[in-house]
Amino acid sequence: MSGKLKITLTTNLTLVEQFQSTLSSRTSARQPTPTTTDEQTKDLDPLALLSASATALKSHVTKLSLLTLTSPFTASAVATTLSTLNQSVLPSLVTAALLVTPESHTAAFQSEIRILTSTALKELFLLVKEVQVVAEEKASKKGLDQSEKDTVTLAAGRVWEACDTLIDVATKGVVGFVVRRAEEYRALVRDAVEEIEAWDPDEEGDEFFDDLLDGDAGEDKAGDDSEDDEADEEGSAALHERKKDALRILKPIAQIYPAIITNRLKKAPVPLSPSATKVLETLMKNLRQIPEHIDEVAGALYEDDLDKYTRQVGKTKVCASKAISLVTLPWTVEQSPGDQETEGDKFTTWSKTWLKVVGEVSKSIDESLNSQAN
CATH class of the missing domain: 1.20.1420.10 (Talin, central domain)
Structure with missing residues (x-):
């Protein structure tokens, strides 16, 4: 060499x-x-x-x-x-x-x-x-x-x-990158919601092995079995109701991804202003956390963990609401807390309606959870 x-x-x-x-x-x-x-x-x-x-x-x-x-x-x-x-x-x-x-x-x-x-x-x-x-x-x-x-x-x-x-x-x-990431998060949310939708609480457990374990008890456990069956029916009904409540709020949350991508991300100004960059930064953080929380919601449902379920549903709703609030107004309008009445566009109207609907659904779910806890 x-x-x-x-x-x-x-x-x-x-x-x-x-x-x-x-x-x-x-x-x-x-x-x-x-x-x-x-x-x-x-x-x-x-x-x-x-x-x-x-x-x-x-x-x-x-x-x-x-x-x-x-x-x-x-x-x-x-x-x-x-x-x-x-x-x-x-x-x-x-x-x-x-x-x-x-x-x-x-x-x-x-x-x-x-x-x-x-x-x-x-x-x-x-x-x-x-x-x-x-x-x-x-x-x-x-x-x-x-x-x-x-x-x-x-x-x-x-x-x-x-x-x-x-x-x-x-x-x-940056805009193309954020759009790609948002679409990836959207796919994760869609898959998680579909998984919860397909889940049947009644299929949990293994009755075959339960019967083997209880086989020696014979007829002496007839009364206990009756009580257990009643408790199982109540638990199953509660899980079905919890699953229904989860889907009522998770499906609207899943809708924010295509709405934000189409109406805000793909219309973001290029080059980005410092304020727009900060909005995108915080928006991505919230959009990324939503699928993580929904996975936890699913886990709480499968585990029949009411406290965990309540926390994770709340965190999911908070992240989604923050994401929507960040981009409620068009990019051309200065987005500040004091301008809530500023006239926007069709997405602004949709966002306010979405926040109202999710707020009402969330309140209904809280009431349902309180009744289950009691």
Whole structure:
């Protein structure tokens, strides 16, 4: 291996590891890479730069893999390609990722970008390690065998895939990211509600094994069995009523996802204002927590745990109400607590009706739960 190529390969591997460390650091949110300055980055569009850098990385990886696979191995050409990656492509990619901050793009989006960028760097590292192996062995070989070629091709393919994902997320931006996440949460809620709907409280337990355990008691337990049957009937009726109440409130809650996605998220202003970014941040938090609470509601139903059921239904309703309240007014209207009477749009009217209906259903459920507890 030539001295220049050896140095360039080592530099690339070291640089990639350093950049990965920088991206994983919690304190690097506002720190540009060492090769850039505030003056150079203050006017940059991070997502445009990220997309362009990922595209450039993909292009250079294509060139690097072809140079590695083509015989004879040209050390100078490989070194030149790696030098370009080291000096411009990788610094630009990482700089773009570091310019995505919670204040400008939400914490969730920042985390997604850092993870995807780190993935691209990890796959690049593995590819360059394969190139290093080829460079070290080229003196004793005229060409690569098929398995070696496949290894390099697969490594390059993983970098391309990581770059494509990064480009897609950067192109769609924060709004596209939030829409995708909201649709994922919607699917989770839909599945959980359908599972509760299909659940039959009467199928709980195993009567066959109960009969075996009680078999020795014979006729002496006839009176006890009668009392147990009566208690079981009352418990079953209570569970059926609780399931019915759960669905009465969970089904309207499930409706907020398509309504918010269509009427607010897909109409969010681009670029986002600081206030809109904060709204999206809090909105995502509540939309994410709803399926988590509904899973707990289902668990409480299956376990016949009234206290847990009551708490989780309440938490689910609170998160859904907060989510709706956050986006009741259109983005063009300043959303502040003092402007509740501000004229909005059709979704504003729908939101107020939804809040009223859910409030009434919740009150009815509380009354039902109180009667069951007593």
